[in-house]
Amino acid sequence: MKFDDTKEGGKKNGVSEAIITSTKAPEDVSEEGRKKIEKQMKDTSGYATEEEEEEDEEGKIDLGPLCSLKQQLEKDKEDESLRRWKEQLLGSVDLDSVGESLEPDVKILSLAILSPDRPDLILSIPEVGNPKGLWFTLKEGSRYSLKFSFKVNNNIVSGLKYTNTVWKTGMKVDRRKEMLGVFSPQGEPYTHEMPEETTPSGIFARGSYSARTKFVDDDNKCYLEMNYTFDIRKEWPSI
Helix, strand or coil: CCCCHHHCCCCCCHHHHHHHHHCCCCCCCCHHHHHHHHHHHHHHCCCCCHHHHHHHHHCCCCCCCCCCHHHHHHCCCCCHHHHHHHHHHHCCCCHHHHCCCCCCEEEEEEEEEECCCCCCEEEECCCCCCCCCEEEEEECCCEEEEEEEEEEECCCEEEEEEEEEEEECCEEEEEEEEEEEEECCCCCCEEEECCCEECCCCCCCCEEEEEEEEEECCCCCEEEEEEEEEEEECCCCCC
16 A cells, blocks of 8 residues: 555556657647557557546446356357367356356455464455444554455356555545456355555554445446445554
């Protein structure tokens, strides 16, 4: 939680800047053509502004008609490489247990806060609503990472991603977005550990924060939207 805007949408580095700079439209191209070319280059650079990401989340992506797992296996079955890829993706899924369900179902089970030299803090996700009161406390200037546990049922979920926005005294101070991937239904829960972060430190970093966490897929279907509060303090709370 470094509260660094460059994390969002991928860090802009010298390589991506060079790509954008070296592929600008020639002077003799029309203004409309110039904008189109520069937009294409920015789209492929891996860098997006906050406004573009928010528009991304608001706009629903059309992925075509949904298919059950059985239908997915039947499609393109003449293509050997495609068939093997699908079987590898599905792993040991019991097709009889998932039936003909079209919609995937993702249930976020828990959040763990991992920090060196401290026991893992496991927080259950409420069945309904948001965590009540102060959900957790972090020590200023400490290294930590988040690990989520989640279950996938019914069908493959594509492009599952995590977003987290943090506010302090009503001002947005951090926004993180991370693609988790594609997951098929299975009996055991999946786990995903986020990259390690360091909490900010100093008198102005301490205090109460509010946050909103969301898990959505490529079809913009939201599986969890959770609002909660946490503190950053001078020391860890007593165990």
